[in-house]
Amino acid sequence: MIQLLASTRSKEYPIFISEGSAAAAGSLWKSQGRRGKVVIITDGNVAGRHLGLLEESFAGSGFTVNAIVVEAGEGVKSLEQATGLYSRLFHLKTRRLDTICALGGGVVGDLAGFVASTYMRGIGLIQVPTTLLSQVDSSIGGKVGVNIPEAKNYVGAFYQPDMVVTDPALLLTLPRGQLVEGLAEVVKYCLLSGDEFFSNFEMSHQKFLSLDMAYVEPVVRRCIEYKLRVVSEDERDYGRRAVLNLGHSVGHGIEAAGNYEAYSHGQAVALGLLAAVRLSEEVFSLPADYERRLFSLLQDLDLPTGFEGIGAEAVLAAMTSDKKADDLSANMVLLKALGEPVINCDVSAGRLHLEVERLAAGG
Ligand SMILES: NC(=O)c1ccc[n+]([C@@H]2O[C@H](COP(=O)([O-])OP(=O)(O)OC[C@H]3O[C@@H](n4cnc5c(N)ncnc54)[C@H](O)[C@@H]3O)[C@@H](O)[C@H]2O)c1
Ligand SMILES: [Zn+2]
Numbered sequence: 001m002i003q004l005l006a007s008t009r010s011k012e013y014p015i016f017i018s019e020g021s022a023a024a025a026g027s028l029w030k031s032q033g034r035r036g037k038v039v040i041i042t043d044g045n046v047a048g049r050h051l052g053l054l055e056e057s058f059a060g061s062g063f064t065v066n067a068i069v070v071e072a073g074e075g076v077k078s079l080e081q082a083t084g085l086y087s088r089l090f091h092l093k094t095r096r097l098d099t100i101c102a103l104g105g106g107v108v109g110d111l112a113g114f115v116a117s118t119y120m121r122g123i124g125l126i127q128v129p130t131t132l133l134s135q136v137d138s139s140i141g142g143k144v145g146v147n148i149p150e151a152k153n154y155v156g157a158f159y160q161p162d163m164v165v166t167d168p169a170l171l172l173t174l175p176r177g178q179l180v181e182g183l184a185e186v187v188k189y190c191l192l193s194g195d196e197f198f199s200n201f202e203m204s205h206q207k208f209l210s211l212d213m214a215y216v217e218p219v220v221r222r223c224i225e226y227k228l229r230v231v232s233e234d235e236r237d238y239g240r241r242a243v244l245n246l247g248h249s250v251g252h253g254i255e256a257a258g259n260y261e262a263y264s265h266g267q268a269v270a271l272g273l274l275a276a277v278r279l280s281e282e283v284f285s286l287p288a289d290y291e292r293r294l295f296s297l298l299q300d301l302d303l304p305t306g307f308e309g310i311g312a313e314a315v316l317a318a319m320t321s322d323k324k325a326d327d328l329s330a331n332m333v334l335l336k337a338l339g340e341p342v343i344n345c346d347v348s349a350g351r352l353h354l355e356v357e358r359l360a361a362g363g
Contacts, residue, residue, distance in 0.1 A: 010235065021165050022057070029099070036124075041100055077145075101126040127163075145157065180303060184267070184269040189223040191273065194337075246341055250272035250352075263307060274359065275358075280334040
Protein backbone atom coordinates (compact mmCIF):
# COMPACT_ATOMS: atom_id res chain seq x y z
CA MET A 1 0.00 0.00 0.00
CA ILE A 2 1.30 3.45 -0.87
CA GLN A 3 1.49 5.78 2.09
CA LEU A 4 2.14 9.47 1.67
CA LEU A 5 2.67 11.76 4.61
CA ALA A 6 0.92 15.09 4.49
CA SER A 7 2.70 17.63 6.57
CA THR A 8 1.19 21.01 7.20
CA ARG A 9 1.84 23.48 9.98
CA SER A 10 -1.21 22.29 11.86
CA LYS A 11 -0.91 18.53 11.46
CA GLU A 12 0.87 15.54 9.94
CA TYR A 13 -1.30 12.72 8.68
CA PRO A 14 -1.06 9.69 6.40
CA ILE A 15 -2.76 9.25 3.05
CA PHE A 16 -3.13 5.65 1.99
CA ILE A 17 -3.61 5.17 -1.72
CA SER A 18 -4.30 1.81 -3.29
CA GLU A 19 -6.92 -0.35 -4.85
CA GLY A 20 -8.67 -2.13 -1.99
CA SER A 21 -7.50 0.25 0.73
CA ALA A 22 -11.07 1.09 1.81
CA ALA A 23 -11.54 -2.43 3.16
CA ALA A 24 -8.46 -1.86 5.32
CA ALA A 25 -9.64 1.50 6.74
CA GLY A 26 -10.38 -0.01 10.18
CA SER A 27 -7.01 -1.70 10.59
CA LEU A 28 -5.21 1.38 9.25
CA TRP A 29 -7.01 3.55 11.81
CA LYS A 30 -6.22 1.11 14.58
CA SER A 31 -2.57 1.09 13.54
CA GLN A 32 -2.57 4.86 14.18
CA GLY A 33 -3.27 4.00 17.81
CA ARG A 34 -6.90 5.15 17.64
CA ARG A 35 -9.81 3.87 19.70
CA GLY A 36 -13.41 4.76 20.36
CA LYS A 37 -16.34 5.24 18.09
CA VAL A 38 -16.37 5.91 14.37
CA VAL A 39 -19.42 7.70 12.97
CA ILE A 40 -19.54 7.28 9.21
CA ILE A 41 -21.29 10.14 7.41
CA THR A 42 -22.19 9.34 3.84
CA ASP A 43 -24.88 10.11 1.25
CA GLY A 44 -27.74 8.04 -0.10
CA ASN A 45 -25.97 7.09 -3.33
CA VAL A 46 -22.74 6.02 -1.71
CA ALA A 47 -24.41 4.23 1.22
CA GLY A 48 -25.96 1.58 -1.00
CA ARG A 49 -22.64 0.85 -2.65
CA HIS A 50 -19.85 1.21 -0.13
CA LEU A 51 -21.17 1.79 3.39
CA GLY A 52 -21.30 -1.92 4.29
CA LEU A 53 -17.63 -2.35 3.38
CA LEU A 54 -16.56 0.50 5.66
CA GLU A 55 -18.82 -0.54 8.54
CA GLU A 56 -17.38 -4.05 8.43
CA SER A 57 -13.87 -2.74 8.21
CA PHE A 58 -14.14 -0.54 11.32
CA ALA A 59 -16.21 -3.03 13.30
CA GLY A 60 -13.76 -5.79 12.38
CA SER A 61 -10.99 -3.76 13.97
CA GLY A 62 -12.92 -3.34 17.19
CA PHE A 63 -14.44 0.12 16.71
CA THR A 64 -18.01 0.94 17.64
CA VAL A 65 -19.57 2.04 14.36
CA ASN A 66 -22.56 4.29 13.63
CA ALA A 67 -23.67 5.57 10.27
CA ILE A 68 -25.56 8.69 9.29
CA VAL A 69 -26.86 8.91 5.75
CA VAL A 70 -27.64 12.34 4.31
CA GLU A 71 -29.29 13.10 0.99
CA ALA A 72 -27.02 13.22 -2.05
CA GLY A 73 -26.33 16.59 -3.63
CA GLU A 74 -24.92 20.05 -2.99
CA GLY A 75 -28.11 21.02 -1.10
CA VAL A 76 -26.91 19.31 2.09
CA LYS A 77 -23.88 21.58 2.38
CA SER A 78 -25.77 23.92 4.70
CA LEU A 79 -25.70 25.13 8.29
CA GLU A 80 -29.16 23.59 8.83
CA GLN A 81 -27.81 20.21 7.82
CA ALA A 82 -24.77 20.68 10.06
CA THR A 83 -27.05 21.53 13.00
CA GLY A 84 -29.01 18.34 12.41
CA LEU A 85 -25.76 16.37 12.37
CA TYR A 86 -24.56 17.91 15.66
CA SER A 87 -27.77 16.69 17.28
CA ARG A 88 -27.44 13.24 15.78
CA LEU A 89 -23.85 13.03 17.03
CA PHE A 90 -24.95 14.18 20.47
CA HIS A 91 -27.65 11.52 20.69
CA LEU A 92 -25.16 8.89 19.53
CA LYS A 93 -23.05 9.98 22.54
CA THR A 94 -20.17 11.01 20.30
CA ARG A 95 -17.32 12.46 22.40
CA ARG A 96 -14.03 14.27 21.95
CA LEU A 97 -11.93 11.19 21.21
CA ASP A 98 -14.38 9.76 18.68
CA THR A 99 -14.08 10.13 14.94
CA ILE A 100 -16.13 11.11 11.96
CA CYS A 101 -15.43 9.20 8.77
CA ALA A 102 -16.53 11.16 5.70
CA LEU A 103 -17.40 8.56 3.06
CA GLY A 104 -18.36 10.24 -0.19
CA GLY A 105 -17.56 12.93 -2.68
CA GLY A 106 -16.63 16.54 -2.03
CA VAL A 107 -20.07 17.39 -0.69
CA VAL A 108 -19.94 14.81 2.09
CA GLY A 109 -16.26 15.55 2.71
CA ASP A 110 -16.85 19.29 3.09
CA LEU A 111 -19.99 18.90 5.23
CA ALA A 112 -18.77 16.07 7.48
CA GLY A 113 -15.35 17.73 7.73
CA PHE A 114 -16.97 20.98 8.81
CA VAL A 115 -19.03 19.16 11.42
CA ALA A 116 -15.89 17.35 12.66
CA SER A 117 -14.06 20.67 12.91
CA THR A 118 -16.73 22.27 15.09
CA TYR A 119 -18.49 19.52 17.08
CA MET A 120 -17.05 19.73 20.61
CA ARG A 121 -14.45 22.14 19.16
CA GLY A 122 -13.07 19.48 16.87
CA ILE A 123 -13.05 15.68 16.83
CA GLY A 124 -11.20 13.09 14.73
CA LEU A 125 -11.69 13.08 10.96
CA ILE A 126 -11.05 10.41 8.37
CA GLN A 127 -11.67 11.15 4.71
CA VAL A 128 -12.59 8.26 2.42
CA PRO A 129 -13.18 10.04 -0.90
CA THR A 130 -15.38 8.24 -3.40
CA THR A 131 -15.41 10.57 -6.42
CA LEU A 132 -12.43 11.37 -8.61
CA LEU A 133 -12.77 15.05 -7.72
CA SER A 134 -12.66 14.29 -4.02
CA GLN A 135 -9.75 11.86 -4.40
CA VAL A 136 -7.50 14.28 -6.26
CA ASP A 137 -8.76 17.54 -4.82
CA SER A 138 -11.23 18.11 -2.00
CA SER A 139 -10.04 15.41 0.45
CA ILE A 140 -6.57 16.95 0.42
CA GLY A 141 -5.77 20.33 1.87
CA GLY A 142 -8.07 20.66 4.83
CA LYS A 143 -10.67 23.07 3.49
CA VAL A 144 -14.04 22.15 4.95
CA GLY A 145 -17.25 24.10 4.94
CA VAL A 146 -20.81 24.73 3.90
CA ASN A 147 -22.68 27.12 1.64
CA ILE A 148 -24.89 30.02 2.65
CA PRO A 149 -27.86 31.02 0.49
CA GLU A 150 -25.84 33.95 -0.86
CA ALA A 151 -22.66 32.11 -1.80
CA LYS A 152 -20.86 28.80 -2.01
CA ASN A 153 -18.26 27.74 0.59
CA TYR A 154 -18.53 30.96 2.58
CA VAL A 155 -18.57 29.37 6.02
CA GLY A 156 -15.90 26.91 6.96
CA ALA A 157 -12.52 26.16 8.41
CA PHE A 158 -9.08 24.82 7.68
CA TYR A 159 -9.21 21.46 9.37
CA GLN A 160 -6.81 18.75 8.30
CA PRO A 161 -8.03 15.15 8.55
CA ASP A 162 -6.19 12.60 10.69
CA MET A 163 -6.11 10.05 7.88
CA VAL A 164 -7.16 9.83 4.25
CA VAL A 165 -7.91 6.47 2.63
CA THR A 166 -8.02 6.80 -1.14
CA ASP A 167 -9.23 3.68 -2.88
CA PRO A 168 -9.42 4.14 -6.67
CA ALA A 169 -11.58 1.00 -6.91
CA LEU A 170 -14.43 2.98 -5.31
CA LEU A 171 -14.56 4.91 -8.59
CA LEU A 172 -15.86 1.80 -10.38
CA THR A 173 -19.41 2.60 -9.27
CA LEU A 174 -19.19 6.29 -10.16
CA PRO A 175 -21.43 7.47 -13.02
CA ARG A 176 -19.33 8.40 -16.03
CA GLY A 177 -20.39 12.05 -15.86
CA GLN A 178 -18.95 12.30 -12.36
CA LEU A 179 -15.73 10.68 -13.47
CA VAL A 180 -15.41 13.27 -16.23
CA GLU A 181 -15.97 16.02 -13.63
CA GLY A 182 -12.85 14.89 -11.84
CA LEU A 183 -10.90 14.51 -15.07
CA ALA A 184 -11.02 18.26 -15.58
CA GLU A 185 -9.02 18.59 -12.35
CA VAL A 186 -6.65 15.84 -13.48
CA VAL A 187 -5.98 17.78 -16.69
CA LYS A 188 -5.31 20.84 -14.52
CA TYR A 189 -2.68 18.88 -12.57
CA CYS A 190 -1.13 17.68 -15.85
CA LEU A 191 -0.69 21.27 -17.03
CA LEU A 192 0.64 22.33 -13.63
CA SER A 193 3.04 19.38 -13.38
CA GLY A 194 4.76 19.62 -16.72
CA ASP A 195 5.10 18.24 -20.21
CA GLU A 196 5.95 14.70 -19.14
CA PHE A 197 2.72 14.16 -17.13
CA PHE A 198 0.64 15.97 -19.75
CA SER A 199 2.03 13.89 -22.61
CA ASN A 200 1.62 10.69 -20.64
CA PHE A 201 -2.03 11.44 -19.85
CA GLU A 202 -2.66 12.59 -23.40
CA MET A 203 -1.43 9.24 -24.64
CA SER A 204 -3.07 7.00 -22.04
CA HIS A 205 -6.30 8.75 -20.99
CA GLN A 206 -8.41 5.97 -22.50
CA LYS A 207 -7.04 3.68 -19.82
CA PHE A 208 -8.29 6.13 -17.26
CA LEU A 209 -11.73 6.31 -18.87
CA SER A 210 -11.97 2.53 -18.79
CA LEU A 211 -10.81 2.61 -15.14
CA ASP A 212 -7.78 0.43 -15.70
CA MET A 213 -6.57 0.51 -12.08
CA ALA A 214 -2.94 -0.03 -13.02
CA TYR A 215 -3.10 3.37 -14.71
CA VAL A 216 -5.67 5.15 -12.51
CA GLU A 217 -3.81 4.57 -9.26
CA PRO A 218 -0.49 6.23 -10.20
CA VAL A 219 -2.29 9.15 -11.86
CA VAL A 220 -4.42 9.77 -8.78
CA ARG A 221 -1.29 9.54 -6.68
CA ARG A 222 0.58 12.10 -8.79
CA CYS A 223 -2.29 14.57 -8.49
CA ILE A 224 -2.42 14.11 -4.72
CA GLU A 225 1.35 14.56 -4.45
CA TYR A 226 1.15 17.79 -6.39
CA LYS A 227 -1.60 19.22 -4.20
CA LEU A 228 0.16 18.09 -1.02
CA ARG A 229 3.33 19.88 -2.05
CA VAL A 230 1.53 23.10 -2.68
CA VAL A 231 -0.61 22.91 0.46
CA SER A 232 2.36 22.13 2.70
CA GLU A 233 3.92 25.39 1.56
CA ASP A 234 0.78 27.47 1.96
CA GLU A 235 -1.84 25.76 4.11
CA ARG A 236 -4.01 28.85 4.55
CA ASP A 237 -4.11 29.91 0.96
CA TYR A 238 -2.19 33.18 1.12
CA GLY A 239 -0.05 32.75 -1.97
CA ARG A 240 1.45 29.63 -3.52
CA ARG A 241 -1.74 27.61 -3.13
CA ALA A 242 -3.29 29.92 -5.71
CA VAL A 243 -1.64 27.90 -8.51
CA LEU A 244 -4.42 25.37 -7.90
CA ASN A 245 -6.81 27.97 -9.28
CA LEU A 246 -5.49 27.44 -12.80
CA GLY A 247 -8.58 27.49 -15.03
CA HIS A 248 -10.78 28.42 -12.09
CA SER A 249 -11.26 32.17 -12.51
CA VAL A 250 -12.88 31.92 -15.93
CA GLY A 251 -14.33 28.59 -14.76
CA HIS A 252 -16.08 30.14 -11.76
CA GLY A 253 -17.38 32.92 -13.99
CA ILE A 254 -19.00 30.40 -16.33
CA GLU A 255 -20.39 28.31 -13.47
CA ALA A 256 -21.89 31.34 -11.72
CA ALA A 257 -23.23 32.96 -14.91
CA GLY A 258 -25.04 29.70 -15.66
CA ASN A 259 -26.52 29.69 -12.13
CA TYR A 260 -24.54 26.55 -11.31
CA GLU A 261 -26.89 24.63 -13.60
CA ALA A 262 -25.88 25.21 -17.20
CA TYR A 263 -22.28 24.07 -16.69
CA SER A 264 -20.91 21.83 -13.98
CA HIS A 265 -17.72 22.69 -12.13
CA GLY A 266 -15.62 20.27 -14.18
CA GLN A 267 -17.03 21.51 -17.47
CA ALA A 268 -16.45 25.12 -16.47
CA VAL A 269 -12.89 24.35 -15.35
CA ALA A 270 -12.18 22.65 -18.68
CA LEU A 271 -13.24 25.87 -20.43
CA GLY A 272 -11.19 27.91 -17.99
CA LEU A 273 -8.11 25.81 -18.70
CA LEU A 274 -8.51 26.41 -22.40
CA ALA A 275 -8.76 30.16 -21.82
CA ALA A 276 -5.71 30.08 -19.51
CA VAL A 277 -3.61 28.20 -22.05
CA ARG A 278 -4.64 30.62 -24.82
CA LEU A 279 -3.76 33.61 -22.67
CA SER A 280 -0.47 31.96 -21.70
CA GLU A 281 0.36 31.72 -25.37
CA GLU A 282 -0.01 35.49 -25.68
CA VAL A 283 1.50 36.58 -22.42
CA PHE A 284 4.34 34.07 -22.02
CA SER A 285 4.68 32.68 -25.55
CA LEU A 286 3.62 29.23 -24.43
CA PRO A 287 4.02 27.11 -27.60
CA ALA A 288 0.76 27.15 -29.59
CA ASP A 289 0.87 23.40 -29.90
CA TYR A 290 -0.40 22.99 -26.31
CA GLU A 291 -3.65 24.75 -27.09
CA ARG A 292 -4.32 22.34 -29.95
CA ARG A 293 -3.39 19.33 -27.83
CA LEU A 294 -5.49 20.47 -24.84
CA PHE A 295 -8.45 21.15 -27.13
CA SER A 296 -8.39 17.64 -28.53
CA LEU A 297 -7.77 16.04 -25.11
CA LEU A 298 -10.84 17.82 -23.70
CA GLN A 299 -12.89 16.61 -26.65
CA ASP A 300 -11.74 13.03 -26.08
CA LEU A 301 -12.76 13.30 -22.44
CA ASP A 302 -16.25 14.62 -23.32
CA LEU A 303 -15.41 17.96 -21.74
CA PRO A 304 -16.61 21.13 -23.49
CA THR A 305 -14.40 23.40 -25.59
CA GLY A 306 -16.98 26.15 -25.94
CA PHE A 307 -20.13 27.26 -24.13
CA GLU A 308 -23.53 28.45 -25.21
CA GLY A 309 -26.66 29.93 -23.71
CA ILE A 310 -24.75 32.36 -21.47
CA GLY A 311 -23.48 35.76 -22.54
CA ALA A 312 -19.79 36.58 -22.32
CA GLU A 313 -20.78 39.74 -20.43
CA ALA A 314 -22.50 37.68 -17.73
CA VAL A 315 -19.38 35.55 -17.34
CA LEU A 316 -17.17 38.60 -16.93
CA ALA A 317 -19.61 40.18 -14.47
CA ALA A 318 -19.68 36.97 -12.43
CA MET A 319 -15.88 36.91 -12.43
CA THR A 320 -15.69 40.33 -10.85
CA SER A 321 -17.96 39.27 -7.99
CA ASP A 322 -16.01 36.03 -7.48
CA LYS A 323 -14.83 35.97 -3.88
CA LYS A 324 -11.38 34.89 -5.01
CA ALA A 325 -10.87 37.85 -7.31
CA ASP A 326 -9.74 41.09 -5.73
CA ASP A 327 -10.06 42.62 -9.12
CA LEU A 328 -10.55 41.11 -12.49
CA SER A 329 -7.00 41.11 -13.75
CA ALA A 330 -5.12 40.20 -10.58
CA ASN A 331 -6.31 36.68 -10.12
CA MET A 332 -5.37 34.76 -13.26
CA VAL A 333 -2.98 31.88 -13.07
CA LEU A 334 -1.12 31.44 -16.35
CA LEU A 335 1.63 29.14 -17.57
CA LYS A 336 5.12 30.27 -18.51
CA ALA A 337 5.65 26.71 -19.57
CA LEU A 338 3.96 23.45 -18.69
CA GLY A 339 4.93 22.89 -15.07
CA GLU A 340 5.65 26.59 -14.51
CA PRO A 341 2.51 28.33 -13.31
CA VAL A 342 2.58 32.03 -12.54
CA ILE A 343 0.04 33.51 -10.14
CA ASN A 344 -1.40 37.04 -10.13
CA CYS A 345 -0.98 37.57 -13.84
CA ASP A 346 -2.15 40.91 -15.04
CA VAL A 347 -4.56 40.31 -17.89
CA SER A 348 -6.54 43.32 -19.04
CA ALA A 349 -10.32 43.15 -18.94
CA GLY A 350 -10.40 43.74 -22.70
CA ARG A 351 -8.10 40.80 -23.42
CA LEU A 352 -10.11 38.58 -21.12
CA HIS A 353 -13.28 39.66 -22.82
CA LEU A 354 -11.96 38.51 -26.19
CA GLU A 355 -11.00 35.14 -24.75
CA VAL A 356 -14.38 34.57 -23.12
CA GLU A 357 -16.11 35.59 -26.36
CA ARG A 358 -14.02 33.06 -28.22
CA LEU A 359 -15.25 30.34 -25.85
CA ALA A 360 -18.81 31.60 -26.26
CA ALA A 361 -18.40 31.33 -30.01
CA GLY A 362 -17.74 27.66 -29.54
CA GLY A 363 -13.98 27.61 -29.04
N1 LIG B 1 -12.65 21.24 0.18
C1 LIG B 1 -12.07 21.48 -0.97
O1 LIG B 1 -10.87 21.78 -1.05
C2 LIG B 1 -12.88 21.34 -2.23
C3 LIG B 1 -12.24 21.34 -3.48
C4 LIG B 1 -13.02 21.17 -4.61
C5 LIG B 1 -14.39 20.98 -4.49
N2 LIG B 1 -14.98 21.00 -3.28
C6 LIG B 1 -16.43 20.77 -3.12
O2 LIG B 1 -16.72 19.46 -3.56
C7 LIG B 1 -18.09 19.40 -3.93
C8 LIG B 1 -18.22 18.58 -5.21
O3 LIG B 1 -17.73 17.28 -4.96
P1 LIG B 1 -18.05 16.06 -5.92
O4 LIG B 1 -17.85 16.48 -7.33
O5 LIG B 1 -17.32 14.89 -5.39
O6 LIG B 1 -19.64 15.92 -5.79
P2 LIG B 1 -20.59 15.03 -4.85
O7 LIG B 1 -20.01 14.83 -3.52
O8 LIG B 1 -21.93 15.67 -4.93
O9 LIG B 1 -20.65 13.63 -5.61
C9 LIG B 1 -21.18 13.60 -6.91
C10 LIG B 1 -22.28 12.55 -7.03
O10 LIG B 1 -21.70 11.25 -7.09
C11 LIG B 1 -22.30 10.40 -6.12
N3 LIG B 1 -21.23 9.47 -5.73
C12 LIG B 1 -20.13 9.76 -5.00
N4 LIG B 1 -19.31 8.71 -4.95
C13 LIG B 1 -19.89 7.73 -5.67
C14 LIG B 1 -19.50 6.41 -6.01
N5 LIG B 1 -18.32 5.91 -5.66
N6 LIG B 1 -20.36 5.67 -6.74
C15 LIG B 1 -21.55 6.18 -7.14
N7 LIG B 1 -21.95 7.43 -6.89
C16 LIG B 1 -21.13 8.19 -6.15
C17 LIG B 1 -22.78 11.32 -5.05
O11 LIG B 1 -23.81 10.74 -4.32
C18 LIG B 1 -23.26 12.51 -5.87
O12 LIG B 1 -24.53 12.26 -6.38
C19 LIG B 1 -18.58 20.83 -4.06
O13 LIG B 1 -19.42 21.12 -2.99
C20 LIG B 1 -17.29 21.66 -3.97
O14 LIG B 1 -17.51 22.91 -3.37
C21 LIG B 1 -14.25 21.17 -2.15
ZN1 LIG C 1 -11.99 22.72 -9.12
